[in-house]
Every structure is written in structure tokens, then in C-alpha cells.
Amino acid sequence: MKYGILVNEGPYQHQASDTAYQFAQALLDKGHELFRVFFYHDGVNNGTRFAVPPQDDRNITVRWSEMAEKHGVDLVICIAAAQRRGLLDEGEAKRQGKDGNNIAPGFRISGLGQLIEAGIQCDRLVVFGD
Amino acid sequence: MSEPWEEEGPGTIKKFMYVNRKAPYGTIYALESLEVVLIAAAFEQDVSMAFLDDGVYQLKKGQDTQGIGMKNFSPTYRALEGYDVEKLYVEAESLAERGLSEDDLLVPVEVMGREALAELMDEQDVILSF
Numbered sequence: 460m461k462y463g464i465l466v467n468e469g470p471y472q473h474q475a476s477d478t479a480y481q482f483a484q485a486l487l488d489k490g491h492e493l494f495r496v497f498f499y500h501d502g503v504n505n506g507t508r509f510a511v512p513p514q515d516d517r518n519i520t521v522r523w524s525e526m527a528e529k530h531g532v533d534l535v536i537c538i539a540a541a542q543r544r545g546l547l548d549e550g551e552a553k554r555q556g557k558d559g560n561n562i563a564p565g566f567r568i569s570g571l572g573q574l575i576e577a578g579i580q581c582d583r584l585v586v587f588g589d
Numbered sequence: 590m591s592e593p594w595e596e597e598g599p600g601t602i603k604k605f606m607y608v609n610r611k612a613p614y615g616t617i618y619a620l621e622s623l624e625v626v627l628i629a630a631a632f633e634q635d636v637s638m639a640f641l642d643d644g645v646y647q648l649k650k651g652q653d654t655q656g657i658g659m660k661n662f663s664p665t666y667r668a669l670e671g672y673d674v675e676k677l678y679v680e681a682e683s684l685a686e687r688g689l690s691e692d693d694l695l696v697p698v699e700v701m702g703r704e705a706l707a708e709l710m711d712e713q714d715v716i717l718s719f
Contacts, residue, residue, distance in 0.1 A: 465717065467618075500621055500719075539624060571628040578715040579601055579634065586718050589618075 463577030467588030469501035527565025
């Protein structure tokens with residue numbers, strides 16, 4: 460089956476992104492297709508490469524990046540939500556006149572249309588949130 | 590052999606329901622949910638919105654946010670009609686539990702009982718819950 464995932468909560472603060480990751484891993488292990496993971500609300504904070512969690516804890520962002528690299532999963536951060544919360548890629552940083560960018564490998568910033576497209580294209584769109 | 594989901598071309602129309610469960614202020618869920626609905630309108634899908642739990646407060650008439658220094662975005666719900674988002678469902682029990690009635694709401698809605706709303710949810714292709 461073709462799946463889409465929506466992550467609505469930030470890392471560490473809330474279990475939603477852990478559960479979303481585990482669900483994503485499980486469906487890939489079963490041979491299903493993961494069309495896209497869309498990050499919205501505080502979920503966009505899953506995509507900052509500047510987070511430094513304690514070494515004996517899981518690294519949520521690195522985990523997503525590795526999944527993207529290994530399985531070619533499309534990790535999309537909502538641009539409107541990202542702008543509010545200070546998530547920037549190189550292009551956005553330049554456009555907004557900011558002195559750096561913090562997006563992690565495998566993530567990209569795009570619009571809400573990507574979420575709707577996932578809803579249209581996928582057999583299931585699964586929401587992880589509060 | 591093609592899989593069933595591969596036969597769905599760009600002309601696919603799915604039933605999208607946006608479920609709003611949270612109060613309009615206090616968290617950003619209601620505001621960002623509304624942003625999704627407005628963007629989604631451009632995709633010409635079969636869109637409806639459901640309001641339940643504290644989400645019914647999103648449609649309350651006479652919102653005044655001056656005291657909390659936040660933008661009152663409630664007029665946007667009146668603009669939904671212009672985006673062809675006309676199916677707004679409000680759960681009767683949630684209204685009653687909060688001492689509200691249909692007259693307290695700022696847009697025309699269809700009030701329905703919990704069971705009827707559950708059946709309606711069952712008919713949807715995509716449910717986005719905020």
C-alpha cells in the first residue's frame with residue numbers, strides 16, 4: 460500500500476514523532492511504499508540539524524535523515540510553519556536575509572499543497588499528533 | 590498489472606475532512622488548520638470541516654482577542670464560503686456540554702449528533718485531525 464504520514468508535533472516534547480517514525484519503519488519493513496512524510500505545526504522542528512540531544516538518547520532528526528537516505532523517503536517541512544519557528548534551508552535563509560540555515564539532510568521545505576497531494580495520491584494518510 | 594491506486598489520475602476527487610478539536614487560542618492548531626483548509630481549497634477536492642470538543646469554540650460569535658495580544662482570525666471562517674468550503678459540521682454534544690447553541694456560531698453549520706458524525710467520518714477518504 461502507498462502511505463503518507465503527517466507529523467504534527469515536535470521531537471522529544473511529544474511522542475508523536477517517535478510513533479510516526481516507528482510506524483514508517485514498520486511499513487517500509489513490510490514492503491509498503493512511503494510516499495511522503497509531511498511535518499506541520501511544531502513537527503517542523505524534527506528537521507533541524509542544530510539539535511544536540513544527550514548521547515545516550517535517540518537522535519530523532521538523524522533517524523529521519525537516515526531513513527530518507529536509505530529508503531528515499533520524501534521528508535517535507537511546511538514552509539509557513541517553518542517560517543514561524545525558524546526552520547530555514549539555504550534558499551529561504553537568503554530570501555529572508557537570515558545569516559544561516561539549519562535544515563537537516565534529507566529534509567526539504569515546501570508548501571501545504573504537498574500535504575494535500577499526499578492525501579490524494581496515497582491509499583492512507585496517517586496523522587500523528589496530540 | 591496496475592495496482593488500484595495507480596489508476597487514480599490527477600482528476601481524482603477524494604473526500605477530505607478537517608477535524609477541529611482544539612480551542613481557537615491557547616495553541617496554534619486552529620489557526621494552522623485553517624491555513625491548510627484554505628490552501629487545500631485550490632485542489633478541488635470534496636472538502637468538509639468538523640468541529641468537536643473545544644473546537645466548537647473556533648466558531649463562537651463575538652471573539653475578542655485584544656486582551657491576549659493575538660490576532661482574531663475568526664472572520665476567516667466567514668470567508669470559507671468563497672473558497673467553496675461549505676460543509677461545516679458541528680457536533681451537538683460538544684455544543685451542549687459547553688452551554689452553546691447554533692445561534693452562538695458565526696457561520697451557518699449543520700449540527701449533528703456524535704453517532705451521525707462518526708458515520709460521516711467513516712465515509713471519508715482522508716481525515717486530517719488538528
